[in-house]
Amino acid sequence: MIYFDNAATTKYKPEEVYDAVNFYLREVGVSPGRGSYSVGIEASRMLYKTRCTVGKYFGMSRPDKVVFTKNSTEAMNLFFNGFLKQGDHVIISCYEHNAVLRPIQHLKDLGIIDYSVIQRVDLTLPAEEIFEKYARSNTRLLAMTLASNLTGRIVFREDLYRLFKEKGIVTFLDSSQGAGKMALSMKDQAIDFLAFTGHKDLLALPGVGGLCCESKEHFESLIQGGTGIHGENYTNPDVFPEGYEAGTLNMPAIWSLHAGVEYVLFHREELQNQEHVLMRYLMEQLDELDNVILYDRDVDRVSTYSINIKDMASDKLVALLDKNGICVRGGIHCAILAHEAIGTVSTGTVRISLGHRNTKEEIDELIKVLREVGD
Amino acid sequence: MIYFDNAATTKYKPEEVYDAVNFYLREVGVSPGRGSYSVGIEASRMLYKTRCTVGKYFGMSRPDKVVFTKNSTEAMNLFFNGFLKQGDHVIISCYEHNAVLRPIQHLKDLGIIDYSVIQRVDLTLPAEEIFEKYARSNTRLLAMTLASNLTGRIVFREDLYRLFKEKGIVTFLDSSQGAGKMALSMKDQAIDFLAFTGHKDLLALPGVGGLCCESKEHFESLIQGGTGIHGENYTNPDVFPEGYEAGTLNMPAIWSLHAGVEYVLFHREELQNQEHVLMRYLMEQLDELDNVILYDRDVDRVSTYSINIKDMASDKLVALLDKNGICVRGGIHCAILAHEAIGTVSTGTVRISLGHRNTKEEIDELIKVLREVGD
Numbered sequence: 159m160i161y162f163d164n165a166a167t168t169k170y171k172p173e174e175v176y177d178a179v180n181f182y183l184r185e186v187g188v189s190p191g192r193g194s195y196s197v198g199i200e201a202s203r204m205l206y207k208t209r210c211t212v213g214k215y216f217g218m219s220r221p222d223k224v225v226f227t228k229n230s231t232e233a234m235n236l237f238f239n240g241f242l243k244q245g246d247h248v249i250i251s252c253y254e255h256n257a258v259l260r261p262i263q264h265l266k267d268l269g270i271i272d273y274s275v276i277q278r279v280d281l282t283l284p285a286e287e288i289f290e291k292y293a294r295s296n297t298r299l300l301a302m303t304l305a306s307n308l309t310g311r312i313v314f315r316e317d318l319y320r321l322f323k324e325k326g327i328v329t330f331l332d333s334s335q336g337a338g339k340m341a342l343s344m345k346d347q348a349i350d351f352l353a354f355t356g357h358k359d360l361l362a363l364p365g366v367g368g369l370c371c372e373s374k375e376h377f378e379s380l381i382q383g384g385t386g387i388h389g390e391n392y393t394n395p396d397v398f399p400e401g402y403e404a405g406t407l408n409m410p411a412i413w414s415l416h417a418g419v420e421y422v423l424f425h426r427e428e429l430q431n432q433e434h435v436l437m438r439y440l441m442e443q444l445d446e447l448d449n450v451i452l453y454d455r456d457v458d459r460v461s462t463y464s465i466n467i468k469d470m471a472s473d474k475l476v477a478l479l480d481k482n483g484i485c486v487r488g489g490i491h492c493a494i495l496a497h498e499a500i501g502t503v504s505t506g507t508v509r510i511s512l513g514h515r516n517t518k519e520e521i522d523e524l525i526k527v528l529r530e531v532g533d
Numbered sequence: 534m535i536y537f538d539n540a541a542t543t544k545y546k547p548e549e550v551y552d553a554v555n556f557y558l559r560e561v562g563v564s565p566g567r568g569s570y571s572v573g574i575e576a577s578r579m580l581y582k583t584r585c586t587v588g589k590y591f592g593m594s595r596p597d598k599v600v601f602t603k604n605s606t607e608a609m610n611l612f613f614n615g616f617l618k619q620g621d622h623v624i625i626s627c628y629e630h631n632a633v634l635r636p637i638q639h640l641k642d643l644g645i646i647d648y649s650v651i652q653r654v655d656l657t658l659p660a661e662e663i664f665e666k667y668a669r670s671n672t673r674l675l676a677m678t679l680a681s682n683l684t685g686r687i688v689f690r691e692d693l694y695r696l697f698k699e700k701g702i703v704t705f706l707d708s709s710q711g712a713g714k715m716a717l718s719m720k721d722q723a724i725d726f727l728a729f730t731g732h733k734d735l736l737a738l739p740g741v742g743g744l745c746c747e748s749k750e751h752f753e754s755l756i757q758g759g760t761g762i763h764g765e766n767y768t769n770p771d772v773f774p775e776g777y778e779a780g781t782l783n784m785p786a787i788w789s790l791h792a793g794v795e796y797v798l799f800h801r802e803e804l805q806n807q808e809h810v811l812m813r814y815l816m817e818q819l820d821e822l823d824n825v826i827l828y829d830r831d832v833d834r835v836s837t838y839s840i841n842i843k844d845m846a847s848d849k850l851v852a853l854l855d856k857n858g859i860c861v862r863g864g865i866h867c868a869i870l871a872h873e874a875i876g877t878v879s880t881g882t883v884r885i886s887l888g889h890r891n892t893k894e895e896i897d898e899l900i901k902v903l904r905e906v907g908d
Contacts, residue, residue, distance in 0.1 A: 159572065161563075167781065169562040176558060183551060187544040188536075189732075189739065193862045194848065195855040197534065228603035228740070231758035231780025256764060257780065260757035263767045357564075357781060364564065365603070365740035365783030380755070382635035383606035384867030389631060390878065392638045392869065405606025405632065406542065406732060408740030408783070476569055485563075485570040492759030494767065503765065 165511030178417035191386030217343025230355035240377030304336035309454035310462030361418035464507035540886030553792035566761030592718025605730035615752030679711035684829035685837030736793035839882035
């Protein structure tokens with residue numbers, strides 16, 4: 159089987175990650191912050207260590223300012239619902255995943271906020287011009303994706319974040335696509351809040367994501383419940399991060415995240431090089447096919463690409479590739495704004511997303527099938 | 534190490550559960566509802582199969598009416614926030630975990646609902662009397678725990694649920710403590726909604742819980758985001774259960790839940806017998822110790838028990854037992870209402886919670902240490 163759906167989840171994890179899960183399950187197996195016996199304290203230590211590893215990875219001033227959630231979607235709902243107030247205005251980009259769009263739209267539907275979408279043609283404007291065009295007196299948040307899950311385009315711009323922050327607007331980054339593939343520094347790149355997910359390029363298990371808080375701006379908790387500390391309070395204690403993490407944490411996945419991030423930190427250059435070589439090769443090969451439509455060809459990107467075959471529904475191509483043992487994803491990819499931006503709402507696209515474990519031979523197989531479709 | 538903190542999490546899982554996790558990670562490894570290629574469809578099948586296994590376990594009319602969450606805390610926040618409306622009144626018991634109390638109290642603090650707590654002395658009254666004493670014209674929900682996480686007392690009463698349901702009040706059960714130890718039938722026992730967690734007596738990994746919906750009453754989603762279907766909508770589609778499960782699901786834990794529930798279904802009688810024998814033995818032994826205070830001694834219970842040593846803080850006893858290689862939990866146990874009910878707010882309690890893997894010899898070790906403390 160040839161797996162080209164790494165933007166959905168990285169199917170293959172390093173052995174270190176599987177080992178970490180097994181270690182947690184077999185040797186620890188208890189919940190942190192619950193029992194004060196030795197193995198419970200050890201679980202708490204592992205939790206804290208993972209916070210710091212994640213915070214270090216994202217270049218935070220205080221690496222333990224990380225709230226764990228079940229995935230980046232929860233982290234974004236937590237932040238948007240907890241931070242935004244009546245009358246706020248938000249700016250997002252046209253490349254946002256539904257995990258950004260939908261909570262924002264929901265708050266708009268409730269009459270709480272309003273929002274504007276930076277259009278595709280405006281994304282390359284100078285930062286000042288974007289600010290002039292989109293910011294209002296009540297703009298409180300800029301929320302963008304690091305990279306498009308649809309086309310792979312890198313959307314985050316440090317100069318834009320820096321300017322908005324200087325203007326007193328809080329900045330938020332959805333790093334679901336790209337974290338693990340690119341180095342980031344929240345401190346140096348003017349990123350106040352960042353949501354991440356573990357199971358993509360941070361190479362961890364599903365079931366863990368989080369919110370990194372470089373800024374000290376207050377936000378409310380999304381859920382209430384047992385926090386392991388201050389159990390005598392009738393509502394969550396105002397303690398960071400426990401007050402945001404009610405309920406039993408997913409420690410096997412959290413400890414796998416520790417292993418995944420450590421792996422990425424240690425191997426990043428090598429992983430990036432492998433992916434760059436593969437991506438260049440894929441694009442060269444696709445360029446030679448007359449029947450293939452390419453989207454966002456000439457942009458800085460992560461190793462994700464969207465295509466279509468002329469006059470063929472994306473789902474049909476996905477099925478055809480599947481018959482040939484090749485896994486790619488078709489349809490809307492939970493990113494309706496991006497389809498509106500590139501003009502593929504009615505067709506969807508076929509997304510090819512590479513990982514460092516892919517090979518040129520696998521790309522050759524893909525190209526072979528695509529070529530045959532054209533004949 | 535002797536592990537008596539099974540009410541926090543079951544540290545030891547059946548080999549079948551570990552095998553299920555490994556199988557998912559190594560042989561499947563992709564997200565359900567995302568890719569329409571074969572292995573993606575297989576993941577969706579496994580997800581559906583787990584819903585049905587869980588629904589069957591809880592005796593649902595339609596076993597697939599299960600929403601997966603990260604834990605029971607999220608399931609309760611989802612239900613309470615999504616179901617309760619301005620002006621509603623809720624009835625809970627004095628044995629509720631903070632995972633019930635805190636979301637309810639939070640809704641009260643926001644001025645949305647009011648609630649009443651059935652006091653300990655009233656819990657054994659005839660159902661009609663409880664209804665007369667606590668129900669109001671605007672009472673819309675009865676929410677109780679299956680069993681107390683503090684004392685092990687079984688709090689759920691079928692007759693009470695049946696009466697409240699007849700009176701048009703929606704019924705909700707928090708099965709976090711007790712599910713896996715006791716047979717339940719939502720259909721036959723008048724339970725409209727039920728929250729569960731995987732990592733306790735359903736013997737699964739942490740990171741999965743859920744909400745079983747026997748009733749068709751509508752409730753709003755807690756989080757918005759990518760749902761894998763109807764990606765073209767600007768907010769979550771009104772589709773059950775996908776509209777409630779935005780973001781990538783934790784399939785390794787979900788598949789471990791399938792294995793855990795199957796294990797419990799197959800072995801329930803044997804597991805129950807083992808625990809009953811152990812529990813009876815523990816209580817007989819504790820009865821012989823003069824220095825031990827026992828809480829909720831004479832009630833129907835699951836295999837959890839709270840004690841204190843006269844004139845000793847619960848934390849001190851936990852530390853002493855830990856030195857002897859015995860894991861129990863002290864303090865408030867995220868259940869402040871229950872401490873108010875049994876009069877242990879200032880001292881906390883030491884909780885001993887058994888699992889079927891414990892032995893009489895382990896109980897003897899515990900009793901030996903407790904006896905020495907008294908000398």
